[in-house]
Amino acid sequence: MTKKVHLDHAHLLHLLKAMIRIRHFEAKCVELYQAQKILGFLHLYDGEEAVSVGVMEALTQDDAVIATYREHGQALARGVDPKCLMAEMMGKLNGCCRGRGGSMHFFDRARRFYGGNAIVGGGLPLALGVALADKMQRRSTVTACFFGEGAVDEGEFHETLNLAKLWRLPILFVCENNLYSMGMAVERAEADTDFVHKASGYRVAGEKVDGMDVVAVESAARNAIDRIRSENDPYFLECRTYRFRAHSMFDAQLYRSKDEVEAWRKKGPIVRFQTWLEANRLIKPEELAAIEEEVDKEIAAAVAFAEAGGLEPVSEVERFVTMEAVPS
Amino acid sequence: MNAPQANAAARMTYREACKQALREALLSDPRVFLMGEDIGRYGGCYAVTKGLLEEFGEERIRDTPLSESAFVGAGVGAAMAGMRPIVEIMTVNFSLLALDQIVNNAVTIPHMSGGQFAIPLVIRMATGGGRRVAAQHSRSLEGWYAHIPGLRVLTPATVEDARFMLKGALADPNPVIIFEHVMLYNMEGDLPSDMKVVEIAHAKVHRAGRDISLITYGGSLFKALEAADALAAEGIDAEVIDLRGLRPLDTKTILDSVAKTRRCVIIDEGWRSGSISAEIGMRIAEEAFFELDAPLRRVCSREAPIPFAAHLEDACLPQVATIVAVARELVRPS
Ligand SMILES: Cc1ncc(C[n+]2csc(CCOP(=O)(O)OP(=O)(O)O)c2C)c(N)n1
Numbered sequence: 164m165t166k167k168v169h170l171d172h173a174h175l176l177h178l179l180k181a182m183i184r185i186r187h188f189e190a191k192c193v194e195l196y197q198a199q200k201i202l203g204f205l206h207l208y209d210g211e212e213a214v215s216v217g218v219m220e221a222l223t224q225d226d227a228v229i230a231t232y233r234e235h236g237q238a239l240a241r242g243v244d245p246k247c248l249m250a251e252m253m254g255k256l257n258g259c260c261r262g263r264g265g266s267m268h269f270f271d272r273a274r275r276f277y278g279g280n281a282i283v284g285g286g287l288p289l290a291l292g293v294a295l296a297d298k299m300q301r302r303s304t305v306t307a308c309f310f311g312e313g314a315v316d317e318g319e320f321h322e323t324l325n326l327a328k329l330w331r332l333p334i335l336f337v338c339e340n341n342l343y344s345m346g347m348a349v350e351r352a353e354a355d356t357d358f359v360h361k362a363s364g365y366r367v368a369g370e371k372v373d374g375m376d377v378v379a380v381e382s383a384a385r386n387a388i389d390r391i392r393s394e395n396d397p398y399f400l401e402c403r404t405y406r407f408r409a410h411s412m413f414d415a416q417l418y419r420s421k422d423e424v425e426a427w428r429k430k431g432p433i434v435r436f437q438t439w440l441e442a443n444r445l446i447k448p449e450e451l452a453a454i455e456e457e458v459d460k461e462i463a464a465a466v467a468f469a470e471a472g473g474l475e476p477v478s479e480v481e482r483f484v485t486m487e488a489v490p491s
Numbered sequence: 492m493n494a495p496q497a498n499a500a501a502r503m504t505y506r507e508a509c510k511q512a513l514r515e516a517l518l519s520d521p522r523v524f525l526m527g528e529d530i531g532r533y534g535g536c537y538a539v540t541k542g543l544l545e546e547f548g549e550e551r552i553r554d555t556p557l558s559e560s561a562f563v564g565a566g567v568g569a570a571m572a573g574m575r576p577i578v579e580i581m582t583v584n585f586s587l588l589a590l591d592q593i594v595n596n597a598v599t600i601p602h603m604s605g606g607q608f609a610i611p612l613v614i615r616m617a618t619g620g621g622r623r624v625a626a627q628h629s630r631s632l633e634g635w636y637a638h639i640p641g642l643r644v645l646t647p648a649t650v651e652d653a654r655f656m657l658k659g660a661l662a663d664p665n666p667v668i669i670f671e672h673v674m675l676y677n678m679e680g681d682l683p684s685d686m687k688v689v690e691i692a693h694a695k696v697h698r699a700g701r702d703i704s705l706i707t708y709g710g711s712l713f714k715a716l717e718a719a720d721a722l723a724a725e726g727i728d729a730e731v732i733d734l735r736g737l738r739p740l741d742t743k744t745i746l747d748s749v750a751k752t753r754r755c756v757i758i759d760e761g762w763r764s765g766s767i768s769a770e771i772g773m774r775i776a777e778e779a780f781f782e783l784d785a786p787l788r789r790v791c792s793r794e795a796p797i798p799f800a801a802h803l804e805d806a807c808l809p810q811v812a813t814i815v816a817v818a819r820e821l822v823r824p825s
Contacts, residue, residue: 264605270607277571285591288565289596296570296571296572296574297572300573323561484601484640488609
């Protein structure tokens with residue numbers, strides 16, 4: 164199963180660091196939110212880090228990514244500069260979208276990061292188009308399309324899977340099944356809670372993977388991408404995960420118990436991976452300390468960058484409503 | 492295909508003009524491809540794309556299943572990733588299933604991404620009533636689309652515009668929707684021999700006149716022209732403005748005309764409340780109020796879903812007689 168993942172020491176530390184970076188970045192976002200430096204919605208990825216870290220490891224820089232509105236983790240794992248992301252969170256001109264998108268709409272053309280999308284399911288048809296464009300331009304790339312299990316209930320999911328299979332597009336569908344869409348528990352929303360089975364209704368092959376295990380996700384994603392390339396077909400990964408925090412900062416979490424959340428926290432992707440590394444003596448305490456220190460420095464630099472950023476002049480607000488040219 | 496050359500003077504139908512425009516686009520840019528329901532094997536539900544599949548093959552003439560949202564969204568994604576898709580939605584009525592992709596993705600991504608992405612996408616759809624096909628096939632919602640910043644909304648009314656507007660639409664880096672009125676496909680017209688492209692940003696004074704401006708677009712243009720002929724017989728000299736596009740609105744042409752004639756009727760197949768005619772009227776009120784010698788008037792569709800029965804449908808849509816009556820009353824108040 165893990166044959167494709169080279170679990171050398173450096174790689175293990177890299178995975179851990181990538182997850183810690185997301186966790187610490189978001190912890191800082193919460194602080195800034197409480198200080199009212201970040202406004203609006205804030206959807207945390209806390210608990211789901213293994214999913215995007217694992218999947219992105221399997222992509223090359225030429226591949227494309229379609230993200231959701233819960234995309235801090237997806238963007239960081241993709242290698243988007245935390246500085247631009249933090250500045251975007253704060254609505255600054257030096258943010259990745261000049262402060263027009265905010266936390267739900269990170270875009271990074273250079274990394275082929277085609278955006279967070281705040282319409283549940285709205286990104287799926289875009290993935291079709293990006294994959295189709297690549298195929299028609301004879302690029303052998305894969306498009307990874309992230310979405311929550313809530314998106315599966317939208318018609319766009321079904322239309323997209325059908326077309327992806329029909330047109331044999333190289334798309335990796337990554338369903339982040341964190342068991343809730345806002346307060347709607349998966350078993351209350353689905354007539355059939357087996358998403359791999361749903362995908363198979365469109366003859367899209369897929370598998371379930373433990374989304375709390377970063378190595379398992381990376382391994383599954385690598386196998387999936389090999390398969391996409393060799394079989395010339397889309398593939399579906401259902402990553403079983405859990406969000407430890409509220410849906411957004413406005414959510415009182417009346418729909419689930421504290422005990423349930425606590426029980427899942429114990430199975431968290433970072434604590435689990437780190438414990439495993441420690442138990443097998445694959446990480447030294449000073450290495451862990453160094454990772455945390457480096458990450459915190461990076462994030463402090465990102466905050467400083469964001470704080471120092473200016474604001475887009477109001478006179479520019481209509482700029483890019485219509486474009487003067489297609490950016491090259 | 493024995494289509495006449497683009498630059499040869501020719502008489503042809505609006506349908507044929509649309510097809511030639513598509514064909515020229517496919518021939519001149521390998522990034523262009525067509526996508527939509529029944530555009531290939533069937534030949535297009537209005538036969539606009541007939542023959543293109545044989546000529547260009549399945550990769551570029553892409554039949555889609557009934558998935559408006561997915562294939563319009565795929566057009567958005569493909570435009571983001573370097574292609575120049577032309578997506579056909581059978582009629583504006585069905586575009587409602589793709590509204591999310593048009594309104595939330597196509598027009599927001601360029602702005603929201605801080606200009607990192609443009610969406611050079613063309614969406615064609617048929618619009619309008621008059622074919623006795625009842626409410627769910629007869630809507631005129633182009634005014635809705637004109638409400639949305641970031642879209643360009645074109646309404647070719649003439650064979651010439653059907654033939655040459657597409658080129659301008661494809662050259663535009665923004666999402667462009669082209670509304671083709673269903674009653675125009677069989678209409679014949681002449682193409683000027685020297686024409687290559689029409690300027691998509693401007694309205695056109697289709698018929699010059701002194702006494703009153705009839706401002707319209709799309710399928711209503713010919714009703715307005717007929718009305719102008721009838722008015723001429725009564726000694727009223729009407730100017731007819733073809734807007735040619737609803738967003739951006741060419742306010743200057745409108746205001747220049749009204750400043751000259753001092754009276755105007757706006758003819759719009761959309762419903763009156765909140766329509767593009769309301770927008771045009773308000774712009775005139777804002778910018779040319781003191782030029783007016785008479786109140787602003789409109790001829791719009793009756794505020795009902797368009798009925799099936801012929802007499803009811805006719806009663807709902809703008810008609811020549813109504814345009815004439817309203818115009819006459821403004822010029823010669825009783
Ligand atoms: C089309 C649409 N309907 C409703 C919403 C409001 N909404 C935002 S997030 C959300 C739940 C989505 O759940 P899921 O797809 O499972 O993703 P998760 O939040 O669990 O990551 C809802 C209903 C929306 N953004 N878009």
